[in-house]
Amino acid sequence: PPPRARVLMRTLAAAALAAAGGLGAATLPWRAAIPPIPRPDPAVFSAATLARGEALAHLGACFACHTATDGVPLAGGRPIATPFGTITSPNITPDPETGLGAWSYPAFERAMREGLHRDGRHLYPAFPYTSYAKATDADLQALYAFLMSVPAVRNPTPPAALAFPFDQRPLMALWNTAFHRAQPFVPDPSRSDLWNRGFYLVEGLGHCSACHSPRNPLGAEEKGAAHLSGGTGDGWEAPALTTANRAPVPWDEAAFYDYLRTGWSPHHGAAAGPMAEVVAGLKALPDADIRAMAHYLADLDGPRPDAATIAARAAAVEAEAAARAATPVSLAGARMFAGACAVCHEPGQGGPLHGVRPSLATVTALQSDSPETVLRVILEGSHPAGLAGIAALGAMPAFAEHLSDWQIAELARYLRHRFAPARAPWSDLDATVARLRAGAAP
Ligand code: HEC
Ligand code: HEC
Numbered sequence: 001p002p003p004r005a006r007v008l009m010r011t012l013a014a015a016a017l018a019a020a021g022g023l024g025a026a027t028l029p030w031r032a033a034i035p036p037i038p039r040p041d042p043a044v045f046s047a048a049t050l051a052r053g054e055a056l057a058h059l060g061a062c063f064a065c066h067t068a069t070d071g072v073p074l075a076g077g078r079p080i081a082t083p084f085g086t087i088t089s090p091n092i093t094p095d096p097e098t099g100l101g102a103w104s105y106p107a108f109e110r111a112m113r114e115g116l117h118r119d120g121r122h123l124y125p126a127f128p129y130t131s132y133a134k135a136t137d138a139d140l141q142a143l144y145a146f147l148m149s150v151p152a153v154r155n156p157t158p159p160a161a162l163a164f165p166f167d168q169r170p171l172m173a174l175w176n177t178a179f180h181r182a183q184p185f186v187p188d189p190s191r192s193d194l195w196n197r198g199f200y201l202v203e204g205l206g207h208c209s210a211c212h213s214p215r216n217p218l219g220a221e222e223k224g225a226a227h228l229s230g231g232t233g234d235g236w237e238a239p240a241l242t243t244a245n246r247a248p249v250p251w252d253e254a255a256f257y258d259y260l261r262t263g264w265s266p267h268h269g270a271a272a273g274p275m276a277e278v279v280a281g282l283k284a285l286p287d288a289d290i291r292a293m294a295h296y297l298a299d300l301d302g303p304r305p306d307a308a309t310i311a312a313r314a315a316a317v318e319a320e321a322a323a324r325a326a327t328p329v330s331l332a333g334a335r336m337f338a339g340a341c342a343v344c345h346e347p348g349q350g351g352p353l354h355g356v357r358p359s360l361a362t363v364t365a366l367q368s369d370s371p372e373t374v375l376r377v378i379l380e381g382s383h384p385a386g387l388a389g390i391a392a393l394g395a396m397p398a399f400a401e402h403l404s405d406w407q408i409a410e411l412a413r414y415l416r417h418r419f420a421p422a423r424a425p426w427s428d429l430d431a432t433v434a435r436l437r438a439g440a441a442p
C-alpha cells in the first residue's frame with residue numbers, strides 16, 4: 001500500500017489498542033444523534049452577545065471556509081482540498097434542513113470540541129475543531145448565537161470526495177484517539193494575563209497552527225518543537241512563526257503586532273495570499289487582543305533580539321542587497337527588474353523608503369526553499385492596501401498577462417541571487433511557473 005495508507009494502518013492499530021483499553025466515548029466509531037430543535041429565535045440573544053459572536057466568527061475564519069466564491073456568506077459550498085481528497089464546506093446558516101437551524105447549542109458545542117455532526121457522524125479535521133476545542137463556553141455560546149442570527153439560506157452540501165480508506169468517517173474516531181484532545185483552555189497561572197490571552201487566541205479560535213504547523217502523513221498537526229514551525233494553507237507556504245522563521249530580520253513583538261493589525265510590517269512586507277484573508281478577519285478584534293497575540297508569538301521559543309539589534313540587522317541586509325545589484329546573476333532578470341519592478345521596489349538614494357517602496361531584501365518568501373510564493377505574487381499581484389487601509393503602500397499589479405514563463409523565471413533567479421545571498425539558487429523555475437499558471441496543485 002502507499003506510504004500514507006501504511007502509516008494510517010499502523011496508527012489506527014495503535015489507536016484501536018488504546019480504545020480497547022477503555023479511553024471512553026471519544027473512541028466510539030458512531031455517536032448518538034442530538035435531537036433536532038425548532039430554530040432558536042435570535043431575538044433572545046443580546047446585541048452584545050451577537051457582536052462578540054460575529055468578531056469570533058471572523059477570528060475563526062468561519063466566513064473564509066464556509067463561503068463559496070461569490071456565494072452567500074456562511075452558506076457553505078467552498079471546496080477544501082486536502083491530500084486525501086476534496087471536502088466541501090457545509091452550510092452553517094440557520095436553515096433547518098441544510099444548515100444548523102435544527103442544531104441545539106449542545107450539538108454545536110460537540111461539533112466544535114469533538115468534531116461530530118449533530119447526527120453523530122464524525123467530521124474531518126479539514127474543519128479545525130482540533131483548535132476550536134480550546135474555546136471557552138462563553139465564546140462558543142456567542143458564536144452559536146451569532147450563527148443563529150444570520151439569514152437562513154437553503155444550500156445542500158455535496159458529499160466529500162475522499163479516497164478509500166479516508167472516506168470511512170468512523171475511522172476518524174481512532175484518528176481522534178491518536179491525535180485530538182478535546183480539552184478547553186486552562187490558563188497557566190505562572191504566565192501573565194497577556195500571555196494567556198495570546199495563547200488562547202492563537203491556539204484556540206485563531207487556529208494559526210492549522211496552516212503554520214507541519215502535518216504528519218495522516219493530516220494531524222505535529223506538536224512539540226514542530227508546533228508553528230511552518231506548514232501550508234490553501235496550497236501556499238505558511239512560514240514558521242517560531243525562531244525557525246527565515247526572515248532576514250528576526251520577528252519581534254512589535255513586528256508581529258504591526259503585521260497582524262495592518263497586514264504589513266516595515267521589516268517583513270505585506271500579508272499575501274490566504275494570510276491577507278486572516279488579517280482581514282482580525283480587524284474585528286480589539287487592539288488589546290492583537291497585542292496579546294503578538295506577545296505570545298514573540299515568546300514561542302525563547303526571547304527575540306532587542307530593537308537596536310533588529311535595526312542594525314535590517315540596515316546590514318539592505319546594504320548587502322544594494323551592493324549585490326551591481327553583479328546580477330541574470331542580465332535579462334536585472335533588465336526586467338529595472339523596467340517592471342524597480343519603480344516600486346528599488347530603494348531610493350539614502351536608504352529604503354519603507355511603505356512607499358517596499359524592500360524585497362527583508363521578505364521571508366525570498367528565503368524559502370520553494371520559489372512558489374514569490375512566483376505566485378508576481379503572477380497574481382498583491383493587494384495589501386485593500387485589506388488594511390495602508391494607503392501609502394499601494395498595491396502590486398498581476399504580471400501573469402505581461403510576462404512569459406521564461407521572463408518570470410529569470411526575474412525569480414535574479415531576485416533570489418540579489419536578495420537571498422545566503423541561500424542556494426532555486427531550481428526548476430520554468431516548470432514551476434508553468435504549473436502555477438495552469439493552477440495545478442503541487
Ligand atoms: C479551514 C476551513 C474551515 C474553517 C476555518 C471553518 N470550518 Fe467549519 N467546516 C469545514 C469543513 C470542511 C467542514 C465539513 C467537514 C466534514 O464534512 O467532515 C466543516 C464543518 C463544520 C460544522 C459541522 C456542520 C455539518 O453540517 O456537519 C460546523 C458546525 C462548523 N464547521 C462550524 C464552523 C465555525 C463556527 C467556524 C468558525 C469558528 C468554522 N466552522 C470554520 C471547514 C472549516
Ligand atoms: C489559511 C491559512 C493560514 C492561517 C489560518 C494563518 N496563516 Fe499566517 N500565513 C499564511 C500564509 C500562506 C502566509 C505567507 C503569506 C505571505 O507570504 O505573504 C502567512 C504568513 C504569516 C506571517 C508572516 C510570516 C513571514 O515570515 O512572512 C505571520 C506573522 C502569520 N502568518 C501569523 C499568523 C497568525 C498569528 C495566525 C493565527 C491568527 C495565522 N497566521 C493564521 C497562512 C495562514
Ligand code: HEC
Nearest residue numbers: 269270272340341344358363365374377382393394395396
Ligand atoms: C506598482 C508598484 C509595484 C510594482 C510595479 C511591483 N510591485 Fe511587488 N509589491 C508591491 C507592493 C505594494 C507589495 C506588498 C508590500 C510588501 O510585500 O512589502 C509588493 C510585494 C512584492 C513581493 C513580496 C511578496 C511577499 O510575500 O511579501 C515580491 C516578491 C514582489 N513584490 C516582487 C515584484 C516583482 C518581481 C515585480 C516586477 C515584476 C514587482 N514586484 C512589481 C508593489 C509593486
